[in-house]
Amino acid sequence: DGGITQSPKYLFRKEGQNVTLSCEQNLNHDAMYWYRQDPGQGLRLIYYSQIVNDFQKGDIAEGYSVSREKKESFPLTVTSAQKNPTAFYLCASSRQGLYGWDEQYFGPGTRLTVT
Amino acid sequence: SQQGEEDPQALSIQEGENATMNCSYKTSINNLQWYRQNSGRGLVHLILIRSNEREKHSGRLRVTLDTSKKSSSLLITASRAADTASYFCATAYNNAGNMLTFGGGTRLMVKP
Numbered sequence: 001d002g003g004i005t006q007s008p009k010y011l012f013r014k015e016g017q018n019v020t021l022s023c024e025q026n027l028n029h030d031a032m033y034w035y036r037q038d039p040g041q042g043l044r045l046i047y048y049s050q051i052v053n054d055f056q057k058g059d060i061a062e063g064y065s066v067s068r069e070k071k072e073s074f075p076l077t078v079t080s081a082q083k084n085p086t087a088f089y090l091c092a093s094s095r096q097g098l099y100g101w102d103e104q105y106f107g108p109g110t111r112l113t114v115t
Numbered sequence: 116s117q118q119g120e121e122d123p124q125a126l127s128i129q130e131g132e133n134a135t136m137n138c139s140y141k142t143s144i145n146n147l148q149w150y151r152q153n154s155g156r157g158l159v160h161l162i163l164i165r166s167n168e169r170e171k172h173s174g175r176l177r178v179t180l181d182t183s184k185k186s187s188s189l190l191i192t193a194s195r196a197a198d199t200a201s202y203f204c205a206t207a208y209n210n211a212g213n214m215l216t217f218g219g220g221t222r223l224m225v226k227p
Contacts, residue, residue, distance in 0.1 A: 045215070
């Protein structure tokens with residue numbers, strides 16, 4: 001059963017704590033992405049990675065960190081430096097097709113609440 | 116970043132009617148994609164249309180792209196209550212590699 005998994009579905013943390021969100025894919029996709037979605041809004045790109053051991057900042061990388069040690073995994077750490085971390089976090093992956101990068105496949109998301 | 120804009124922000128129709136959503140963007144694109152999101156879930160890819168294409172169909176979905184006007188539209192024909200969701204356009208800008216820029220979405224409600 002191929003796809004992208006994110007865990008946990010809901011996560012609660014106290015302010016000042018770092019928290020790591022998991023994202024795993026078994027689609028053999030090269031590229032992986034992390035997005036943040038606030039209520040009633042579209043998605044904003046946090047970080048993306050096109051290849052193992054390499055990643056680039058997206059539009060809102062401040063207060064977040066990532067690693068890409070394995071092709072299948074792209075964990076996101078929300079640090080205490082992120083001023084407003086409560087949001088819905090979505091992970092995605094894609095492969096390179098004949099004409100460029102293909103569509104992105106999304107995981108079910110993790111809803112993070114920080115109090 | 117340069118976000119696309121969807122219009123309308125919300126749309127409410129009766130089952131069986133057609134739903135049209137529009138998306139505008141700002142600079143040259145490699146392709147434009149439409150996604151669907153049910154409440155509290157991940158996004159599901161619907162259609163990808165490349166910059167050299169003008170129209171694409173998939174089942175009850177029809178997407179058009181007008182690069183001269185920098186706009187795209189998604190038409191859902193004979194809508195069903197199960198089509199109730201948010202619909203997002205995402206643009207792959209030239210020189211942006213595999214990065215997508217998402218619009219704010221259109222929230223569609225189809226009443227039975």
